[in-house]
Amino acid sequence: MFKKVIGAAVVAAALAAPAHAADVKPAVVYGTGGKFDKSFNEAAYGGAERFKAETGIEYRDFEPTNDTQGEQALRNFASRGFNPVVGVSFAWTSAIEKVAAEFPDTKFYLIDSVVEKPNVRSVVFKEHEGSYLVGVLAGLASETGTVGFVGGMDIPLISKFACGYAQGAAAAKDGTKTLRNMIGTTGAAWNDPVRGGELAKSQMDQGADVIYAAAGASGLGVLQAAADAGKLGIGVDSNQNGVHPGSVLTSMIKRVDLAVYNAFMDVKNDKFEPGVLALGVAEDGVGWALDDNNAKLVTDEMKAAVEKAKADIIAGTIKVHDYMTDNSCPN
Amino acid sequence: MSAASAPLPRWVTYGLMPVLNLAVAFLISGLVVAFIGESPWEAVEVLLTGALGTGEGIGYTLFYATNFIFTGLAVAVAFHCGLFNIGGEGQAYLGGLGAALVALSLGDVLPWYLTMPVAVLFAALFGAAWALIPAWLQASRGSHIVITTIMFNFIGAALMVYLLVNVLKVPGAMAPETRVFAEGGQLPKLTWPFELFGAKLGAAPFNVSFVIALVMAVLVWLLIWRTRLGYEIRATGTNPTAAIYAGIPYKRMVIVTMLLSGGLAGMMALNPVMGASARLQVEFVGGAGFVGIAVALMGRSHPLGIVFAAILFGVLYQGGAELSFWIPAITRDMIVVIQGLVILFAGALETMFRPALARLFWRAPRAAAAKA
Known part of the structure; x- marks a missing residue:
């Protein structure tokens, strides 16, 4: 009996471990405005940096120069096992729609626009x-x-x-x-x-x-x-x-920073939920x-x-x- | 004969010199990369494998190259008439409207191979129409084509945003873009040339418009060097006064050339709109109209040169994106620097080595003659 419990615990630990620590390998694809625009994209960058400072987990990011590159980057990240992959701009709506279908196990976040898919969380602001x-x-x-x-x-x-x-x-x-x-x-x-x-x-x-x-x-x-x-x-x-x-x-x-930070955190804590999240005054x-x-x-x-x-x-x-x-x- | 103007063997002009220019451009880019503390060898490796190492990479490279072939040809045709068409950006944007209208209306009922010719025609017509007013202003009012075409880029952008936001947008959607075209409005991917070599195209949006681009390159070659119209265009470009004296109508030449140029630019839209995204999006041209100028300069306004130059720029676009993806220290602005250096050396400074090469290739036979 005792052995069985230990065995179960070991198995549970082995199963649980990757789900928490190893699974989160976040990536951000900015809008074409660039990372340091003192405004929208920089807020996203700030959220990612905060996550890194608090958890010590590295993330990758990419600044595309055109729409084709944006889709390419999202796919590159997903195919290299990055999870979650965050698209910061409505410009990536159709790209995420396509890429999310190709990688059903990867969690995608889309900021400022909506894609209805079981592995996509859309964050829009009021x-x-x-x-x-x-x-x-x-x-x-x-x-x-x-x-x-x-x-x-x-x-x-x-x-x-x-x-x-x-x-x-x-x-x-x-x-x-x-x-x-x-x-x-x-x-x-x-x-x-x-x-x-x-x-x-x-x-x-x-x-x-x-x-x-x-x-x-x-x-x-x-x-x-x-x-x-x-x-x-x-x-x-x-x-x-x-x-x-x-x-x-x-x-x-x-609070684009909060949206990015929460995206990383949700996946880290295994609390991903698909659907649309509309952040207004009430939600700060x-x-x-x-x-x-x-x-x-x-x-x-x-x-x-x-x-x-x-x-x-x-x-x-x-x-x-x-x-x-x-x-x-x-x- | 002075060494600088001495004619060089063709293989030197068309083979050795471009290679030398490219080598110098990459050398200086390498120094820039080394300067920011990254390994230039690694950078070159990432760039080349990213662009040419995989089937998917090649697919993306050729996808970008397709855009540049169209816009490069557009600029080149105008060059031959002595006109500097920098409105390729706006003409391609409007061409997208033509292609999209066809894809939206006929795409639902016809298969792609029937939609395609109509879309090609409409993309070209819309692009040409956008070049018509600047052409007419140049021909009959003397308003400089450089100024008017660049102004028309902005008018085109304003018109397209208005249409996409107010008329063509899917109600309730955030992004200003049309609905996705039905199957018949999409150009199929070109997978078989890849399968032939056992490579995989993957997600790359390389499609039938590449073939259209190559056909257009051949047609432009035929037009410029094998027809009477082409002769008249070249004559007007070389010396308008002499051409008029010889009875070539200047106004008609300017307008016809610009319509051809605008039409070629307009066809570029087929590739991103019907080939890749299957919808009309804001700013889908993404600077290809301007890259076309560099491509035409580098390809010396010859269709064959343009195809090669376009592929080179495709390599730089695709490889550059991979480079900034895999080596984050090399930002996208660095990629623009590297692209700029290639344009500078291969386009603008392409005569830099000419005097030295001329001296080299003229001394050799003379030395041989002296010995004998």
């Missing part, structure tokens, strides 16, 4: 909710009653940011006008700070005094232009309050940033208003319209 919150702050901080939005590439995802923001600004103060501009129609729009700055200037000429940039690395030009003119900018994805301390009202934080997946750099800009009244908006969104009394549902915006 950017409209987070943008609503910074919109409330912008509406209250604006003295002119006009706020600005500068987006990167003209795709529905970015209109989702703009739409949530405009709703928040209008809710904060009746009649707040939101000026909207997109930087471009090609991928270069994510990396054109000069154009971003010019659009911000033209919006300021039209009376905007708070400008929200959702444009990857181009956003840095927007924040710069706002700071130069003594106006306020709003950062995106990562906490960009420290880019121009005192001139960045807040940042709309999108999106939010607004408050730190030493912008503490002076956010008055108690503004803080109270934005926290109330947050509570209302969680409670469901405020429903922020999602642009993607019908490709239109009420404001």
